[in-house]
Every structure is written in C-alpha cells, then in structure tokens.
Amino acid sequence: xxxxxxxxxxxxxxxxxxxxxxGRALAEAGLAVEVRxxxxxxxxxxxxxxxxxxxxxxxxWLPEATGFVxxxxxxxxxxxxxxxxxxxxxxxxxxxxxxxxxxxxxxxRKQVPPVxxxxxxxxxxxxxxxxxxxxxxxxxxxxxxxxxxxxxVRAWTxxxxxxxxxx
Numbered sequence: 001x002x003x004x005x006x007x008x009x010x011x012x013x014x015x016x017x018x019x020x021x022x023g024r025a026l027a028e029a030g031l032a033v034e035v036r037x038x039x040x041x042x043x044x045x046x047x048x049x050x051x052x053x054x055x056x057x058x059x060x061w062l063p064e065a066t067g068f069v070x071x072x073x074x075x076x077x078x079x080x081x082x083x084x085x086x087x088x089x090x091x092x093x094x095x096x097x098x099x100x101x102x103x104x105x106x107x108x109r110k111q112v113p114p115v116x117x118x119x120x121x122x123x124x125x126x127x128x129x130x131x132x133x134x135x136x137x138x139x140x141x142x143x144x145x146x147x148x149x150x151x152x153v154r155a156w157t158x159x160x161x162x163x164x165x166x167x
Contacts, residue, residue: 002048004164006035009054009065012128015086018120018148019053022084022157026051029161038068044075049082049164055122056087056104069108076112082160083114084153086122091147115163118156121147 004026008019016037023035034047044050050072054065069076083105089097101119108114123146126134137144 003032003034003046004049004051005041005044005047006033006051006053007038007041007068008035008052009038009062009068011055011057011062012123012125014123014125014146014148015053015055018084018086018153019051021150021153022051022053022160025154025157026161026164029158029165031161031164038064041068041072044072044079047079049080050076051082051084051160052108053084053086056085056089056101059100060104061085061108066107066111069111073111080115080164081112082116082118083108084118084120084156086120086148088122088124088142088147090119090121091143116156116160118153118160120149120153120156123148 006019006023008015010016019035023033026033052065052069054061085101085104087101090101098119105117124137124142124144126137126144129137
C-alpha cells in the first residue's frame with residue numbers, strides 16, 4: 001500500500017499534535033500514514049500524497065514549511081497535496097481572519113496548488129515561548145489557551161481521506 005506523508009513544522013508542539021491527529025484519522029480511513037517533521041523528510045518518492053502543516057506566525061507559514069514545499073515542488077506537483085495551518089487569528093471566526101490565514105499559505109500555493117486546505121485555530125502556551133515572544137504576546141494581548149477544535153480537524157481530515165482514496 002502506498003503511504004501518505006503528513007509533514008509539519010512547529011515551534012511549540014501544537015502543530016505536531018494536529019499533524020498526529022490528522023495522521024491517525026487518515027490511518028483510521030484505511031490509508032498508510034507516516035507523520036514527520038519537514039526537516040526529517042529526505043524525499044517524496046515513497047509517498048502517493050502529502051499533507052503539509054504549519055502554524056501561522058507573523059502572517060506567514062513557518063519558513064521551513066514553505067521551504068519544504070519549494071524544495072520538493074517538482075515531486076509534489078505530481079501527487080495530491082493538502083495544506084493546513086493553525087493560527088490564533090482564526091478565533092475571530094470572520095471572513096477577514098480566514099482570508100488573512102489563507103494568504104499565509106500563498107507562497108506554498110504558488111509552488112504547488114493543494115487539493116485541500118484546512119485552517120484551524122491554534123494554541124498559545126506562553127511557557128513554551130522565548131522571553132521576547134512572551135513579552136510580544138502580552139503586548140499584543142494574544143489570547144492564551146488551547147483553541148484547537150479537534151472535531152473540525154477530524155471532519156476536515158475525513159473529507160481529505162475520501163478525496164485521497166478516490167485519486
């Protein structure tokens with residue numbers, strides 16, 4: 001059975017946890033799945049589809065996530081690719097916030113158009129941040145807590161699994 005790669009970039013671990021949940025849901029749908037940090041992926045050859053996820057920081061995906069897509073773009077263009085992003089701005093639940101989050105993926109979309117995109121609220125635990133980022137988060141009054149909607153992640157992944165099984 002061909003494998004599906006769920007590759008992720010993270011700073012504090014919450015995106016890793018979402019990537020693992022995506023991997024579990026894909027596996028429950030009958031797909032063979034491997035979940036790995038983007039920096040550990042040597043090549044795309046063994047995979048029939050790839051899901052890439054990253055938090056949004058400063059209005060952008062983490063550089064290593066965008067770099068992963070750029071580095072592997074030729075191989076990724078030949079298989080189904082999906083993206084997901086986590087961001088605290090998505091807590092607003094507005095079209096404007098969703099548009100900004102979607103714009104964070106534009107550099108990756110230009111390299112490889114995705115078959116699906118999942119946008120989810122993230123988590124902020126100041127204890128996992130550097131002192132500078134802790135101060136910055138306080139100054140901008142960023143909401144503290146875990147705002148990930150696991151049911152939304154699961155629903156998105158189930159829809160993605162159906163698409164991947166078709167193709």
